[in-house]
Amino acid sequence: MDPRRVGATSEVGRLRTVVLHRPGAELRRLTPRNNDQLLFDGVPWVARAQEEHDAFAAELTGRGVEVLYLDALLTEVLARPAAREELVAAAVDDPRLGATLQRAAVAHLSGLAPQDLATTLMAGLAHDELRGGRGLAYQIMDRGDFVVPPLPNLLFTRDSSVWVGDQVAITSLAMPARHRESTITRAVATHHPRFAGTGQLYDASLEHLEGGDVLLLGPGVLAVGVGERTTPGGAERLARRVFARGLAHTVLVVPIAQERATMHLDTIATMVDADAMVMYPAVADSLVAWTVTVGDELPDDADTVELAVSGPRPFVVAAAAAMGIDRLRVIDTGLDPVTAEREQWDDGNNTLALAPRLAVAYERNTVTNAALEAAGIEVVPIPGSELGSGRGGPRCMSCPVSRDPL
Numbered sequence: 001m002d003p004r005r006v007g008a009t010s011e012v013g014r015l016r017t018v019v020l021h022r023p024g025a026e027l028r029r030l031t032p033r034n035n036d037q038l039l040f041d042g043v044p045w046v047a048r049a050q051e052e053h054d055a056f057a058a059e060l061t062g063r064g065v066e067v068l069y070l071d072a073l074l075t076e077v078l079a080r081p082a083a084r085e086e087l088v089a090a091a092v093d094d095p096r097l098g099a100t101l102q103r104a105a106v107a108h109l110s111g112l113a114p115q116d117l118a119t120t121l122m123a124g125l126a127h128d129e130l131r132g133g134r135g136l137a138y139q140i141m142d143r144g145d146f147v148v149p150p151l152p153n154l155l156f157t158r159d160s161s162v163w164v165g166d167q168v169a170i171t172s173l174a175m176p177a178r179h180r181e182s183t184i185t186r187a188v189a190t191h192h193p194r195f196a197g198t199g200q201l202y203d204a205s206l207e208h209l210e211g212g213d214v215l216l217l218g219p220g221v222l223a224v225g226v227g228e229r230t231t232p233g234g235a236e237r238l239a240r241r242v243f244a245r246g247l248a249h250t251v252l253v254v255p256i257a258q259e260r261a262t263m264h265l266d267t268i269a270t271m272v273d274a275d276a277m278v279m280y281p282a283v284a285d286s287l288v289a290w291t292v293t294v295g296d297e298l299p300d301d302a303d304t305v306e307l308a309v310s311g312p313r314p315f316v317v318a319a320a321a322a323m324g325i326d327r328l329r330v331i332d333t334g335l336d337p338v339t340a341e342r343e344q345w346d347d348g349n350n351t352l353a354l355a356p357r358l359a360v361a362y363e364r365n366t367v368t369n370a371a372l373e374a375a376g377i378e379v380v381p382i383p384g385s386e387l388g389s390g391r392g393g394p395r396c397m398s399c400p401v402s403r404d405p406l
């Protein structure tokens, strides 16, 4: 098989290529004053977070997975004038700035070499770092504030793009602190030779949709969580588009609580085998799904596709029916409610499958991991004490670009 083939039709086919982002200078921007707004639950020890991330990447490369780093992809595309222009314009597209400061920021950013520009686009540009800053907005801006805010959540590469079949959906991130991330994933998907000719299924101007809410349950079947991040409109739009492009026949729309602990569907359930999921026990019995399908006639214009909607039904029942299997196994983690809640918060259910029955998980979730092992799932444990302060686990920190078909 061509090792440069792109695309994925399941969560568990052997993982070939993945995009990661090693946390860098953007994490050093986090302070107790800005961490809430930047969606971190604390102020991570950056060097240790990098060590943990390197251990994660080493587990992947040690098993033959090709790791593409987002910062390297970004630096490479910034050698292209069109990509530079797009990303500089996106960085200053901020109503706080005003025309004078925008011009000064564009002049500064445009003068940077690709590597420095990549670093600045990710780590942001602090007030004091903008030599030649001027204008009303610059003068009254707090010295500790940012002309271009940092993007510490780039670490969670899952959310800003998601591959469905051989196409990539550039997502529409819901939280203001993350909006600019998809300008980076879009530039990479559009301008990097590795992805030349790849169809783009979605874009950031559309209804909110985040990759953490999109699960490829199996060939032709997607589950899309709707809650704090992805809107029903986003799920509907994605459904129309995957149907019109022949990438799926069924989309299960799964309402989840609009809370930080369950911000994405992948915080409560992830696939660990072709017919098995690990799932937060507190929702296992109550999770439901609406089944969305389409008739035989597929108009060219995706946005007019007529959808058939049925449900709600228990999620596991709807999923098994859509996947054409007798039963979707839910790994019974057998946790007492307090342990379950603690391990869910620490991303115990957020596993990254490297192949059927082989999944990366945070080592700290000992009880969930023991239950996975007892159910025949080999767990690759990784440290995550610092990485976890951003509230994301191995699945959130990875964007599979290529998986073998099941």
Ligand SMILES: NC(=O)NCCC[C@H](N)C(=O)O
Binding pocket: 038, 039, 040, 153, 156, 158, 159, 175, 178, 211, 212, 213, 263, 264, 266, 267, 390, 391, 392, 393, 395, 396
């Ligand atoms: N798929 C995921 O659950 N991603 C984790 C995102 C964490 C990030 N701090 C956020 O709040 O968006």
